[in-house]
Amino acid sequence: MKHFFNFSFHAGSLKQLLGWSLLTIPVGVLAGSASAFFLWALDHVTHIRQQHAWLLFLLPVGGVAVGLLYHWLGREAEKGSNLIIDEIHKPGGGVPRRMAPLVLIGTLITHLFGGSAGREGTAVQMGGSLASGFGRLIRVKSETMRILLMSGVAAGFGSVFGTPLTGAVFAMEVLAVGRIQYDALVPTLIASVVGDYTCSAWGIKHAIYQISFIEPEAASAIFHVDALLLLKAVTAGIAFGLCSLLFSELAHSLQKAYKKLVPLAPLRPVLGGVMVIALVYLVGTRDYLGLGITSPDPKAVTILSAFHPDGAHVLSWWWKIVFTIVTISSGFKGGEVTPLFFIGATLGNALSGLLHAPVDLFAGLGFIGVFAGATNTPLACTIMGIELFGAHYTVYFAAACFIAYFFSGHAGIYSAQRVAVPKKQVDNGVESDVSA
Known part of the structure; x- marks a missing residue:
């Protein structure tokens, strides 16, 4: 029996699973809630733009607002998702807490006036920023912070698209071409699933796509x-x-x-x-x-x-x-x-x-x-x-x-x-x- 079950090893694994759950569930809740608010707000500003065609002509004005916002307050946050990836590779100055509100406001301005942009960058940056803030609050070590950042990316991506498994794998795969960071396998999955569940619990619905072709x-x-x-x-x-x-x-x-x-x-x-x-x-x-x-x-x-x-x-x-x-x-x-x-x-x-x-x-x-x-x-x-x-x-x-x-x-x-x-x-x- 001892060849099949190592009590010390498996007890340690269970302890680590519980530990990562305690760390990443809050990250998932924070990122999922942020995505829910973002998607709600994005839907509203898009509806406003579609109802008022003249808003397009204020896009340059909105551009000034976004540019000045990041010029005065952005600092390192200007690097966006690349900053989070850099911090995961090699921890340095950290991900600033201001990144989350800045990218949220900047994205809503972009969409209100008709810019052609997406939403994953916003969700990923909010998730990473919130994860970093949570990690600093509880004073985790640099290696744990790296995993928390990946969990924030997973939770943000998974919740904004309603694809929790994709979010977990994306966070592990996007860092380096040809390599997956398996050390974050469990934390990213927990965070992404919790993030998606939290976003849905706020009443957010995602677009439904269908392929009906079948022989x-x-x-x-x-x-x-x-x-x-x-x-x-x-x-x-x-x-x-x-x-x-x-x-x-x-x-x-x-x-x-x-x-x-x-x-x-x-x-x-x-x-x-x-x-x-x-x-x-x-x-x-x-x-x-x-x-x-x-x-x-x-x-x-x-x-x-x-x-x-x-x-x-x-x-x-x-x-x-x-x-x-x-x-x-x-x-x-x-x-x-x-x-x-x-x-x-x-x-x-x-x-x-x-x-x-x-x-x-x-x-x-x-x-x-x-x-x-x-x-x-x-x-x-x-x-x-x-x-x-x-x-x-x-x-x-x-x-x-x-x-x-x-x-x-x-x-x-x-x-x-x-x-x-x-x-x-x-x-x-x-x-x-x-x-x-």
Whole structure:
């Protein structure tokens, strides 16, 4: 019996589980409550913007407000999610408590006036900031603080999208390309599940996505696998990866261009706001403003519409890229992930016609595939597909996400992300152009 059960070891494991539960449950409650308030407020400011079209013309003014807010109070908080990733890699000055209210206010301003931005950055930064504040309050050691920060990221991500398992895996996978931080396995899961439960307990509802494609003969199978359809998913995965690479490179390049054109940081969002207004009139639609999940206009292109035939234009994905990088790179707050969902879903919609594939399935593959490539988190995104769309198409989700990850290069939307295991190798070792 002693070979199968070590009382000391398992008693220690139980003690550690209870300890992590006591530490991460409060983090989950804090992050989940913050996400609930944020989503409630975001829904209201989006409704106000949709009801008052003239607010778009105040986007440059909102940009000044965001720029000055961070100029006067931001300090290290200006680094956003990258600061949290850096602190997890190597604890330094810590994550400031002011990050949570600053990013919340900045994101609401961005969406009130029509900036094309997301929400994951806000949730992740609030979760990390609250976790850091809680850790300092109870005076934890640096190694424990690192785990708490990852738990805050997991709780923020899981609660804002209603995907608790994805949140846990994302927090462990996003830190370094090709490596998962398994030492945070239990804490991130606890925090993410508690965060999602807390957010739901506040009465927050998440968008429901549905893939209805199914072949009658495969209806009873646990996983649907068709060789030709799988090949089409792999082909689409290449396109999703290249799209992710395009988004990341354009975003980083435009950010440098803004700094060169406008040396004074608080004024960069003004230029971004003016450019967004110009883009609205150039393209002739407001479909690419805000989150883009739903719209009061039944003819508008949205994430939900992309799951239906004729629900997106051939270049909808491109225009959402342009609107988003112009907004985010100039200094507006929010994040890139929800816009990446929009980009991926509309690109998948367009590819479904070219590949003669189911529209809803390929919109779903794009939804998670472009995100996987841009964040270098293929496992988390595969799990997100299962949590959002169901397990029946798991093989296609994995194919699209893994291939997108492979083709997206080592650059991503998070500059603090490190390369632990390069994506490509040569016979005599790792490619020499990969930097750690």
